[in-house]
Amino acid sequence: MTESSGKHVLITFGRSFLTLNLARLMSAAGHRVTIVDSLPIGITRFSHATSAFFRVPSPKFEPVAYCRRLVQIAVDEKVDMIIPIHEETDILSMMAGLFPPGCELFLSPFATEKQLHQKAEFSRLLQEKGLPGLKYATLSSPEDVAALDFTTPFALKRVYSRGSQKVYKVAPGDDLSWLEFEDGNPWLAQQWASGARYCTYSVCRDGEVLAHAAYPVGYAIDGNSCLRFESVGHPGILNWVTEFVADVGFTGNIGFDFYDDPDIGLLTIECNPRATSGIMLFAAQDGIDRAFFGETTELITPRPDVDKMIGLGMLLYGWRRKSLNGRKFRDFVRDFRHSHDVVWASDDRRPALMLPLAYLYILRHCLKYKVGLAEGFMHDHEWDGKEIIIDG
Known part of the structure; x- marks a missing residue:
């Protein structure tokens, strides 16, 4: 080059x-x-x-x-x-x-990055801002576990953890004596959500969203870390992200995980103040570089028909039961053939090789x-x- x-x-x-x-x-x-x-x-x-x-x-x-x-x-x-x-x-x-x-x-400044990254602090921030959120509790000791008062199933995960790492679904009264406690990285108990799942990616400067993509959670490692990405329009999610980013004055890459509950509406599960897989939905003609440098006055979005996948990840995990999530194996074959691998490019072959x-x-x-x-x-x-x- x-x-x-x-x-x-x-x-x-x-x-x-x-x-x-x-x-x-x-x-x-x-x-x-x-x-x-x-x-x-x-x-x-x-x-x-x-x-x-x-x-x-x-x-x-x-x-x-x-x-x-x-x-x-x-x-x-x-x-x-x-x-x-x-x-x-x-x-x-x-x-x-x-x-x-x-x-x-x-x-963004470290205080902002940390508050959004740490899952319990982000849940607390939603609560302070009066935004819809899930019931949660932080578990740092066996005494915290004994004080849990969930009456419906809930998720257990570390406050510092990633989507492909362990998330446990727990019912009230289940034995939690297996939990190990780590200084500085407690567990988050969070009400189990339902509804259609979406992830987002946005490029922001000074509290303004300049590029944005949303994609449903389909094929995913253990049902959590996406392997296939389809660009979709979701005005409710875009409005939520736009208002939140403006409120915290965020600069940088940011992504959110949502459930769209048919009875409650949008529920935000967690925030990733960093790049997410949504960046892979953009193409050269979209000009997303303008968002990074603050050189656009219009929101940049990917084409609505974009369909990408991590090909090797799909081969390793996409056909498994948790990833299929009710689909048939023939659906996996069809979707694998239809999607474009994010690594392969006819004019840039060496990364794939x-x-x-x-x-x-x-x-x-x-x-x-x-x-x-x-x-x-x-x-x-x-x-x-x-x-x-x-x-x-």
């Missing part, structure tokens, strides 16, 4: 399909793209959209070294904007003061940290609320 006269953007988490698509979108719009990751082999590294790749320390295990390395790259390479993709967003926002003023971090090697490195991660494939993919880029001390 030849360097363009556009902006120079640095995008994190190069192994991610989200990063790959955003790099392609930025490059197609004439911007120079630099990619970083703690793994040496990530699919975006091999894309024609990438002008440079740097291996960096793990943001989870070496957060200060990670940020200092990004500062060095930003200065040496004259980076205009850093766009974090996963939970390194929280770490970068915590240490935003390290970065030169000429390099914009596309995120390098995908097996990239997954070998992920599998090494899984063995090292003794986690499953879905967890291993992002394990060294997670942030679970631990305070980071900057020495010197």
Whole structure:
């Protein structure tokens, strides 16, 4: 790729399909793209959209070294904007003061990022703002468990957790003696919701939504982490996101998980103040780069007929019972054939060709940290609320 006269953007988490698509979108719009990751082999590294790749320390295990390395790259390479993709967003926002003023971090202040990321704090925020939410309780000890007063089924998950990780459905009176308690990362008990499920992705600046996508939860790992993405219009969700983002003055990537209950209406389950899979619904002609740089006065949305999938993820998980969610296997075959893989591009084939090697490195991660494939993919880029001390 030849360097363009556009902006120079640095995008994190190069192994991610989200990063790959955003790099392609930025490059197609004439911007120079630099990619970083703690793994040496990530699919975006091999894309024609990438002008440079740097291996960096793990943001989870070496957060200060990670940020200092990004500062060095930003200065040496004259980076205009850093766009974090996963939970390194929280770490970068915590240490935003390290970065030169000429390099914009596309995120919000740490207090905002943390409040939206931590599931119990987000539920409390909805309550304070008088927005419809689900009954919830935070469990930090056996005494908290004994005090639970749910009369209907509820979900159990860590306040710092991800969609592909364990979410337990519990009935009142079930034995919860198996719960283990972790300082700084308690459990969230949250009323079990029903209705059609949707996820969103939005690009925001100074409290304004400049790009937005919504997609129903269909095929998903264990019913939680989406594998197939269809762009849909949902005015109610767009209005909710627009008003919430304006209220908190958010800047950055943000996504929400919704249930559309036929009796109650929209219920917001949780917030992800980072990029979500919705970025993969956008195409080059949509010009989403204008949203990142604040150069649009109209809302940018993907085409309504977009149908994307993580092909390898569908092959590994899409046909399983929890993912099918009542569908027949022939439905899976039909949908798999109809959807377009997010990695494959006829004019940028190397990421797809390098995908097996990239997954070998992920599998090494899984063995090292003794986690499953879905967890291993992002394990060294997670942030679970631990305070980071900057020495010197």
